[in-house]
Amino acid sequence: MDTAPTPAAPAAMTVHDLNVGFGNVTVIDGLSFELRTGEILGLIGPSGSGKTVTMRAMAGLVPHRRGEITIFGRPFSELTIRERELLRRDWGVLFQQGALFSSLSVLENIEFPMREHLDLSPKLRREIAHVKLDLVGLPPSAAQTFPAQLSGGMIKRAALARALALDPKILFLDEPTAGLDPIGAGKFDELIVTLSKTLGLTVLMVTHDLDSLEAACDRIVALADGKLLKAGTLTQMRAATEPWLRDYFHGPRAHNLEG
Numbered sequence: 001m002d003t004a005p006t007p008a009a010p011a012a013m014t015v016h017d018l019n020v021g022f023g024n025v026t027v028i029d030g031l032s033f034e035l036r037t038g039e040i041l042g043l044i045g046p047s048g049s050g051k052t053v054t055m056r057a058m059a060g061l062v063p064h065r066r067g068e069i070t071i072f073g074r075p076f077s078e079l080t081i082r083e084r085e086l087l088r089r090d091w092g093v094l095f096q097q098g099a100l101f102s103s104l105s106v107l108e109n110i111e112f113p114m115r116e117h118l119d120l121s122p123k124l125r126r127e128i129a130h131v132k133l134d135l136v137g138l139p140p141s142a143a144q145t146f147p148a149q150l151s152g153g154m155i156k157r158a159a160l161a162r163a164l165a166l167d168p169k170i171l172f173l174d175e176p177t178a179g180l181d182p183i184g185a186g187k188f189d190e191l192i193v194t195l196s197k198t199l200g201l202t203v204l205m206v207t208h209d210l211d212s213l214e215a216a217c218d219r220i221v222a223l224a225d226g227k228l229l230k231a232g233t234l235t236q237m238r239a240a241t242e243p244w245l246r247d248y249f250h251g252p253r254a255h256n257l258e259g
């Protein structure tokens with residue numbers, strides 16, 4: 001989209017000198033960037049460069065060894081356990097395969113975070129879940145179906161409805177259009193943009209999808225080997241001279257963006 005919010009948009013989250021590893025393997029090392037309030041930020045990079053790990057660290061799902069992550073100006077490290085629990089309601093995560101519970105209906109899946117975090121009557125919980133179902137463009141008839149009965153696109157929407165269950169301020173999306181046909185992917189991008197605008201959501205989207213970058217993302221952060229390669233608008237990234245970015249944005253699969 002290349003209509004980045006003004007540079008003055010305050011950071012919803014910042015990542016500073018981040019280091020994440022598993023055992024004796026370091027995946028992220030010295031990574032810094034910011035996620036600005038209200039923007040849709042695309043996180044790109046080669047396979048294995050650490051995009052998902054970065055997203056999971058920002059969502060508090062994997063610990064970091066060094067560096068600092070802040071949310072709305074507050075460092076994670078200074079939060080009490082209770083504050084961290086409360087803050088977890090401020091973000092929703094859409095995992096790569098949707099990660100819906102297969103034994104629960106779509107409606108029960110959407111209700112699940114509310115059960116965990118909120119003290120609501122079953123009736124109210126169900127009503128809110130129906131609203132979320134509608135919000136992501138699923139018909140009421142989808143409520144009582146089970147994940148195995150849904151198409152890939154419907155699973156993504158149901159998982160998105162669950163990610164929105166607690167009215168988060170920040171949405172983490174891990175390859176949201178992977179596995180969707182181009183029309184379904186385009187519609188999903190549109191949905192993300194609409195939701196971001198209407199609900200004032202800040203979005204971090206891990207993606208390999210060039211069309212999503214153009215259709216949905218205000219800015220892009222590129223990783224390489226667990227470090228920041230470059231951050232900027234689509235125009236800036238397309239003009240970049242780093243070999244991986246040149247191949248990515250001007251290779252044979254980039255025809256839709258050329259011209």
Ligand SMILES: Nc1ncnc2c1ncn2[C@@H]1O[C@H](COP(=O)(O)OP(=O)(O)OP(=O)(O)O)[C@@H](O)[C@H]1O
Nearest residue numbers: 022025027045046047048049050051052053054206
């Ligand atoms: N829980 C874990 N334990 C050990 N290694 C892990 C773990 N999670 C991720 N890794 C490793 O971290 C590296 C980065 O993985 P990550 O999934 O973040 O890459 P990615 O950039 O998202 O890749 P892709 O585009 O293929 O999804 C990989 O080498 C992966 O094997």
